[in-house]
């Protein structure tokens with residue numbers, strides 16, 4: 656099956672700033688992908704390259720088997736909700752749907768109207784007066800009704816309170832199930848990603864630190880705790896990702912093919928933090 660995103664040595668340079676460097680990825684269809692990384696890691700740049708708003712300065716990218724944004728058909732297959740769920744302030748909710756219908760050849764008006772009803776959005780209300788959560792719901796509705804095959808969401812829940820966030824993510828899961836769409840979701844909120852994502856891309860310093868299906872990544876990584884020195888012996892043959900030491904205890908996160916003696920499982924948050932810390936220490940020159 657054609658990967659939804661396939662990149663090879665993909666790079667983007669803005670004048671002197673390398674925002675994405677030598678990024679090689681293959682995202683299978685049907686995944687909900689969590690795209691994580693610190694501020695300035697290159698997440699929005701990668702999403703911009705995927706939807707074709709940004710042109711690469713190196714390497715190659717294919718989205719749904721084609722170059723991004725090279726035809727009207729290709730544009731219709733990718734939905735993008737930019738950071739802070741932008742909406743047209745002066746247009747009402749209903750006018751957003753009418754505009755969506757005019758601009759999108761695959762527009763599903765029944766779906767859009769059903770979602771607006773289910774979310775209790777007032778069709779006559781101007782989008783500029785909606786709450787942050789309602790605005791996010793409207794933006795997601797417009798993106799869903801486009802009936803895209805790939806949906807890109809750039810920090811869609813950043814401004815939402817915990818309850819609104821949970822509702823938004825549940826809603827996302829429901830309609831991904833209904834529409835069989837692939838999703839890439841960028842977020843700093845690891846707990847939220849753990850709730851919905853089955854594929855992970857960790858970016859730091861413009862580079863992919865780790866990427867893959869969450870189940871495989873969790874099976875491949877372990878935590879070993881012991882006396883300083885002992886953990887390294889137990890981890891022999893495995894790739895050391897990160898080590899934390901107190902005076903009498905050391906904890907290492909390792910990547911190893913098979914189980915290691917005394918190893919415990921890691922969760923998604925441990926895994927992401929281990930890679931982000933390793934990248935931050937490498938940038939700071941700490942080894």
Ligand SMILES: Nc1ncnc2c1ncn2[C@@H]1O[C@H](COP(=O)(O)OP(=O)(O)OP(=O)(O)O)[C@@H](O)[C@H]1O
Nearest residue numbers: 669672673674692693694695696697698699700701
């Ligand atoms: N148009 C631009 N011109 C110059 N530099 C840019 C431009 N857009 C992004 N950058 C730089 O590229 C790097 C990556 O930015 P990007 O917005 O992709 O990061 P991000 O991971 O989405 O960050 P955040 O989590 O803060 O939104 C940053 O250093 C940023 O300052």
